[in-house]
Amino acid sequence: HKSALMMAEMAAAQGLASEAKKYRQWAETMRANFHKQHLQPDGSIKPGSQTAYVLALDCGLLTDAAERKKAGAHLAALIRKKSGPKKSGMTTGFLGTKPLLPVLADTGQLELATSILQSRKYPSWGYAVKNGATTIWERWNSYTEEHGFGGSNGKMNAAMNPFSHYAFGAVTEWMFTDLAGIAPAEPGYSKIRLQPHIPTAAPKGAKPISWVRAHHDSPHGRIAIHWQRQQDDSLLYEATVPPNTTAELSLPSHSPWSKPTPKTTTTLLKPGHHRILVR
Structure with a gap:
């Protein structure tokens, strides 16, 4: 959906009106199908993972302000449900982490977004810093206090575990566009x-x-x-x-x-x- 909208924008910028119209129609069809198949009457999304909410909000599948606010509240509830004395509550990976804080802030959950940024619990950027990180790790569980380089369960293959990988570093974009x-x-x-x-x-x-x-x-x-x-x-x-x-x-x-x-x-x-x- 987001790619189709971007293609429509690029086509329009080049004066390709028919191409722009085609891509906009594709995007609208995808949005309608998403609403029909995944959006529930109470504003929740199925499947109800954190990344499902994040991508729906980030990719423009939810455009109505009330829909977005409800989805943001459901996402915040999922994060709080997963949080605990040692858990940040985040369950997003490569696809969901980059837009997580932006969509939380955009849907009225700025304080939660900031608390995740500042968290020292697992998984979080602060957890890595607390455990000696000076670069961005590829995985949230590249190193854990319980199992070292064995990941969250002690069975991770440490041979594929870069400690300098920018993916989760995308949070700095939010720091510039939202905090600054x-x-x-x-x-x-x-x-x-x-x-x-x-x-x-x-x-x-x-x-x-x-x-x-x-x-x-x-x-x-x-x-x-x-x-x-x-x-x-x-x-x-x-x-x-x-x-x-x-x-x-x-x-x-x-x-x-x-x-x-x-x-x-x-x-x-x-x-x-x-x-x-x-x-």
């Missing part, structure tokens, strides 16, 4: 979207994320942002917008630490350095 909030609004960053998602909670034993600093070197120059919680619970936001661009900045109208669910205010930023304090 840097994304292109138009191809090539001629127009920039700045919209940080600011978490206010953290998993047990961890401190909430109170600041983020990031930059991206675009074709027009460096885009840089920094947001930080201040001592009085206000939000300090700074951004540098490169020449020959503009940035659409979306920030909470009130500090997220002073009001739990503030509304969003959007401002157009011109090139230069900007410093904004949100109380």
Whole structure:
């Protein structure tokens, strides 16, 4: 479905109207078949794996806002059901992990997404760091505290176990686009979207994320942002917008630490350095 939509977009960009129409029709047929065969009346999906929910949300098979919110809630429930004193609750692999945190944040589950990012339980990025990782492992169970290189059950073939494999490193994309909030609004960053998602909670034993600093070197120059919680619970936001661009900045109208669910205010930023304090 997602591939068909991308093909339709590419065909339209080349002026191939009939090809674009064909691919859009294919995508719509696939979406309708998915709804008929897999989507349940209560908003759940069968089969009910975490990856099934993640891919349905990420690939555009669920487009209605209410449908997406229900699916996100079901996904969050699955993760919480699997979590425990030593378990993060994640069961996704190569296909599901990359879009997991983005779809959680997109469906109103930002705090859960952040707790997974910060988790030190198995499986998680933090679990690997806790066990000495300085690179991204190919497998969540490349090394476990119980069985070492034998995986989660002690029987894994350690001969095929790279400790430098980028797949799970795709989480950094979410850190840039959601936590830092840097994304292109138009191809090539001629127009920039700045919209940080600011978490206010953290998993047990961890401190909430109170600041983020990031930059991206675009074709027009460096885009840089920094947001930080201040001592009085206000939000300090700074951004540098490169020449020959503009940035659409979306920030909470009130500090997220002073009001739990503030509304969003959007401002157009011109090139230069900007410093904004949100109380």
